[in-house]
Amino acid sequence: MRITPEPTMRRLPHYLHFLKRQMENGVEKISSTIIAQALSLDSTQVRKDLEYTGVKGKPKTGFFVKELINAILEFLTWTTRRDAFVVGAGNLGSAMLGYNRFRDYGLHFVAAFDSDESKIGTKIYDTPIFSIDKIPSMAQQMQITVGVLTVPAQAAQEVADLLIKGGIKAIWNFAPTYIKAPKEVVIENHQFTESLAALTRKMVEVDFHLLKKE
Amino acid sequence: MRITPEPTMRRLPHYLHFLKRQMENGVEKISSTIIAQALSLDSTQVRKDLEYTGVKGKPKTGFFVKELINAILEFLTWTTRRDAFVVGAGNLGSAMLGYNRFRDYGLHFVAAFDSDESKIGTKIYDTPIFSIDKIPSMAQQMQITVGVLTVPAQAAQEVADLLIKGGIKAIWNFAPTYIKAPKEVVIENHQFTESLAALTRKMVEVDFHLLKKE
DNA sequence: TAGATTGTTAATCGATTAACAATC
DNA sequence: TAGATTGTTAATCGATTAACAATC
Numbered sequence: 493m494r495i496t497p498e499p500t501m502r503r504l505p506h507y508l509h510f511l512k513r514q515m516e517n518g519v520e521k522i523s524s525t526i527i528a529q530a531l532s533l534d535s536t537q538v539r540k541d542l543e544y545t546g547v548k549g550k551p552k553t554g555f556f557v558k559e560l561i562n563a564i565l566e567f568l569t570w571t572t573r574r575d576a577f578v579v580g581a582g583n584l585g586s587a588m589l590g591y592n593r594f595r596d597y598g599l600h601f602v603a604a605f606d607s608d609e610s611k612i613g614t615k616i617y618d619t620p621i622f623s624i625d626k627i628p629s630m631a632q633q634m635q636i637t638v639g640v641l642t643v644p645a646q647a648a649q650e651v652a653d654l655l656i657k658g659g660i661k662a663i664w665n666f667a668p669t670y671i672k673a674p675k676e677v678v679i680e681n682h683q684f685t686e687s688l689a690a691l692t693r694k695m696v697e698v699d700f701h702l703l704k705k706e
Numbered sequence: 707m708r709i710t711p712e713p714t715m716r717r718l719p720h721y722l723h724f725l726k727r728q729m730e731n732g733v734e735k736i737s738s739t740i741i742a743q744a745l746s747l748d749s750t751q752v753r754k755d756l757e758y759t760g761v762k763g764k765p766k767t768g769f770f771v772k773e774l775i776n777a778i779l780e781f782l783t784w785t786t787r788r789d790a791f792v793v794g795a796g797n798l799g800s801a802m803l804g805y806n807r808f809r810d811y812g813l814h815f816v817a818a819f820d821s822d823e824s825k826i827g828t829k830i831y832d833t834p835i836f837s838i839d840k841i842p843s844m845a846q847q848m849q850i851t852v853g854v855l856t857v858p859a860q861a862a863q864e865v866a867d868l869l870i871k872g873g874i875k876a877i878w879n880f881a882p883t884y885i886k887a888p889k890e891v892v893i894e895n896h897q898f899t900e901s902l903a904a905l906t907r908k909m910v911e912v913d914f915h916l917l918k919k920e
Numbered sequence: 921t922a923g924a925t926t927g928t929t930a931a932t933c934g935a936t937t938a939a940c941a942a943t944c
Numbered sequence: 945t946a947g948a949t950t951g952t953t954a955a956t957c958g959a960t961t962a963a964c965a966a967t968c
Contacts, residue, residue, distance in 0.1 A: 767948090
């Protein structure tokens with residue numbers, strides 16, 4: 493397996509999104525030039541990125557939108573179903589549970605967990621809420637591979653440990669803190685501050701009239 | 707103004723987070739080596755990154771944690787107060803409003819907006835909810851600079867236009883779609899799929915025992 | 921066929937890492 | 945002083961962009 497560059501990996505979902513839109517509008521064929529233009533990228537870069545997915549284009553014609561979408565989905569392994577637990581049924585957890593488009597990317601939320609007694613036994617968007625201490629046994633039983641962490645920072649490590657105990661393969665961490673885990677457990681820290689830093693930086697740059705590429 | 711590399715900008719909030727933790731634990735001085743170790747980075751890279759903030763270290767001693775924190779906050783312009791509107795008072799919007807740590811980064815939510823009649827006039831975590839059509843006038847009046855978009859994809863462009871009409875400087879877009887805006891308006895698209903792609907990629911890599919650096 | 925677009929190699933650019941003198 | 949760490953220059957690495965032959 494060839495390692496895919498991180499930047500390529502981050503661009504692929506953007507191509508996917510654009511291509512889905514195009515397909516909705518009845519577009520059947522598309523060239524790297526058009527894609528590049530739409531996403532403000534270089535067309536060579538688009539071709540290089542798409543090459544990783546193994547898809548083949550035709551000179552003069554370009555690529556078939558449908559083929560491209562399937563190739564990207566396949567390459568991202570988003571055609572594989574992954575069952576997930578959402579831990580923390582607060583606002584952010586509810587938002588995750590409510591956004592059912594994650595299924596389009598293979599991610600299925602099968603249960604949620606919270607420490608709040610009053611929430612246990614209820615459902616959020618059809619997903620049942622259980623007590624935190626049920627995590628290890630249920631994760632094992634249900635062969636859960638992904639844990640989505642939407643708990644406050646101070647609870648994150650404790651909950652992560654329960655997920656790991658349950659044999660989880662990856663943790664998508666939305667808590668604003670870092671988590672310790674054995675190296676075979678994938679941790680993806682989703683930090684809002686990273687994005688905020690990018691935002692404020694751009695604001696300052698615009699103020700200085702240094703409007704670069706973006 | 708020297709342009710800060712994007713990767714540096716993304717790492718700065720991570721340094722900040724780590725340093726705050728260190729300060730809480732009473733650590734007063736720290737070296738680039740220690741920081742690098744904690745975040746799995748190269749110490750030269752840490753020094754280069756910190757150099758952008760203008761902070762100075764002392765050979766043998768390292769940096770003062772407090773000085774470093776202030777330098778990063780200042781550099782990210784997070785010491786400047788920015789008033790913001792949250793548009794979309796659903797789960798994600800409520801999560802944003804409830805996470806009051808954004809104030810630590812200068813971001814103050816002064817009002818929220820929703821199209822749901824039943825929410826208008828109520829408050830979420832002390833922030834009052836208004837009708838969407840109040841956006842342009844209120845934004846102008848209150849000198850709002852940032853709009854946080856937590857609406858469904860199909861409403862995003864419409865709402866963005868209202869914010870722009872109100873003279874907003876930047877939009878932090880959490881809707882899973884792209885937004886058209888004049889080039890002087892900063893758009894930061896916060897796409898969850900980008901992060902999910904990184905997660906699934908790492909999962910596949912671990913399965914192939916290609917555990918790289920991370 | 922002529923022209924547009926792919927796939928790929930080569931050149932450039934920028935970021936990371938290594939090396940090391942200066943310094944506390 | 946000896947040793948650790950900074951600040952900075954140079955070397956390396958990897959990603960982006962340019963160039964262009966192949967091809968439909």
